[in-house]
Amino acid sequence: MGKKVGKQTFVIDTQPAIINTATVVGPFEGKGPLKEYFDHIYTDNLAGELSFEKAEKEMMLNACFTALTKAGKTPQEIDLFLAGDLLNQIITSGFSALELTIPFLGLYGACSTSAEGLAIASMIIESGCASNILVATSSHNSSAERQYRYPTEYGSHKKPFSQRTVTGAGAAIVSKEGNGPKITHVTIGKVEDLACKDPLNLGAAMAPAAASTLVQHFADTGRGPEYYDLIVSGDLGKFGHQLAIELAISQGGFDLSKNFKDCGLMLYDLEKQDVHAGASGCASSAVVTYGYLYKKLLDGTYKRLLLTATGALHSPISCQQGENIPSIAHSVSIEMI
Amino acid sequence: MARAPKKKPLTTTQKRYQEKVRKLQPRPTLFRNAILAFITGGIVCVIGQFITDLYKMLLGLSSAEAGNPAVATMIFIGALLTGLGVFDNLAKYAGAGLAVPVTGFANSVVSSALEFKREGLVLGVGSKMFMLAGSVITFGVVTAFFIGLIYAIFIY
């Protein structure tokens, strides 16, 4: 039976497996260095749909159905569908669930959803209530841009620390039984606020959450950073990544400089693609971990992976009313056992 | 006037972190951005001047009369470039050089109208058109109202 260790970490005794995953990305992401690891690359931002929101739903559905097909499962064999995205009222997830016809629980953790989904899925399986859970998350550059920032055709100058919201979706099937990387520990984060206010500088706003959850994970489990082959954050970007490394040293004395990477820095070619500080959005950590890193776990490149996805829990309204940007991070240990 | 929001004092950790962020934050390429804005802004104005002179010559207008059709033409160019999806790519480099002239005003109106066409002509295009440019009109009109009022009461 699962138990809580330390303050925020839960040991998952049944060690559910991620039996299969699927990722789809937009055309811009398909030009990046990880293009071979995605199941489908769209040639059109609209994915053949009539609006960016509908395109995002098409992407999430495509990822879900591809994952089901690859795992050889039908929607009827899945007990629960856990999904979240960035749009108001998480419409992408709700409308996808309508077509999947799997019992659905909506998640909102902003860009931390990829880790939140895996964490909740493994805890539900640990409880014995369910044996197969489909988790999914998505983001779309244009639908996020028009909701959080400006109309997509508005000409604005980007700051060097701004990040590009990823167009894409990722889905993973977590099962009680089956082969694949196992989820062994999850650390659920607390909401942090170090008084960042700039919605264009989310890396700086989220770095404190990443550092705090990582430090707590190491303290709770007694594992140090060196236990893992790779520790990966979701979308801190160049500047946030650097801040998280410094915070982990100053808050807990943990040296992350050797094996700490950021999905937001792996997805794009920062030199050639005009993305400023890197990638952001729910799909950033989802397509990199469910796509690239999942395959690297299967082929043995990595044996122990710690996914720490961060999310900024603000809205345009909270920012305009002068509130700080609160942030959260969840860690999931994924190990080949 | 709205009540000023209560400011929560920052904790020491927050203060220390904000200092670190300010210190390490990558700076915009100030010099390059300023030069690009200067050059593109200058070019847009020279084009505007050329169009003004053209109207003066072709239609025999005075300088003041030719200003209005010239502004409308520049707005048309800004709108067309926005519709073609070119404006945002140019503005990545030009920055304020394209945003400050009327081309930028046109872009803010047209991009909003275009973006919300999928929400319908009335609730989308019609009501969202001025979501960015509205503040310019509001503040311009309020300023002009008070200055006009001062003139009407004290000077004449």
Place this chain on the structure above:
Amino acid sequence: MEAKIYLFSFLVGGLICMAAQLVLDLTRFTPGHVLAGLTVLGGILGGFGIYDSLVDFAGAGATMPISSFGNTLVKGAISEAQKHGVIGVLTGMFELTSTGITAAIVFGFLTAIIFHPKG
């Protein structure tokens, strides 16, 4: 004379844009703040009659930037105020600026009908 106005319109227009870019880069103001600020500034300079001297000197270098919008609003309000007093402020406000606003609305509407956002 001809060449001079082109030179000055380049320099003055460029300088206004450069100043706005510096404010954008050095402060946390958004483009919305900066453009509204420029409009107010143009209006105030117009109230003192300074902006029109700038227009005489720099031509389109002064009429193209958004500050000119503030100036023409003020000019319309003042000239009607001279004839009709306080009511003139209300009736004259858009007298000179209606071209810009009408053009923006009409072209905005037509563009929205013809084109699609590319993302």
